[in-house]
Amino acid sequence: MSNDHEYTDHMTEIIRQAEKDGLFDDLPGKGKPLKLDNNYFNNPDKQIYKTLKDNNILPxxxxxxxxxxxxxxxxxxxxxxxxxxxxxxxxxxxxxxxxxxxxxxxxxxxxx
CATH class of the missing domain: 4.10.860 (DNA Excision Repair, Uvrb; Chain A)
Structure with missing residues (x-):
C-alpha cells in the first residue's frame, strides 16, 4: 500500500522552501562538521546551545x-x-x- 498523500507540517514546508530558495547557502560554517559533545545527548536543549556556542553561532x-x-x-x-x-x-x-x-x-x- 503506497502513501500518495504524505503529511508534512507547516514548518517543514517553510524550511524546504527556504532551502530551495537558497536562503541557507551563505550561512557561516556551511559544509563544515559540527563539534558535538556526547555528554549532552541526554538533554537536547543543552546540546543545542552548546553546539551553537562551540560553532560561534548566537541565537x-x-x-x-x-x-x-x-x-x-x-x-x-x-x-x-x-x-x-x-x-x-x-x-x-x-x-x-x-x-x-x-x-x-x-x-x-x-x-x-
Missing part, C-alpha cells in the same frame, strides 16, 4: 539582547530629543527580542 535573541544593552548604555550621552528617539528604537528592538527569546527572559519596555 537571534542573544544578539538582540546585546544590541539592546549597548543602546541603553549610550542613552546618558544623548540630549532629550535624541534620547526620546533612541528609546523608541530600543523599544522596537525589545519587541523584536521578546518575539524571539524564551518567555522567561522577556524584557520590559523602557521609559524616559
Amino acid at each position: 537571534k535573541w542573544i544578539k538582540l539582547s546585546k544590541e539592546i544593552d549597548a543602546m541603553k548604555e549610550k542613552l546618558s550621552d544623548l540630549g532629550d530629543k535624541e534620547k526620546r528617539k533612541r528609546i523608541k528604537d530600543i523599544n522596537k528592538k525589545i519587541k523584536e527580542y521578546n518575539y524571539a527569546c524564551p518567555p522567561s527572559l522577556q524584557k520590559n519596555k523602557i521609559f524616559e
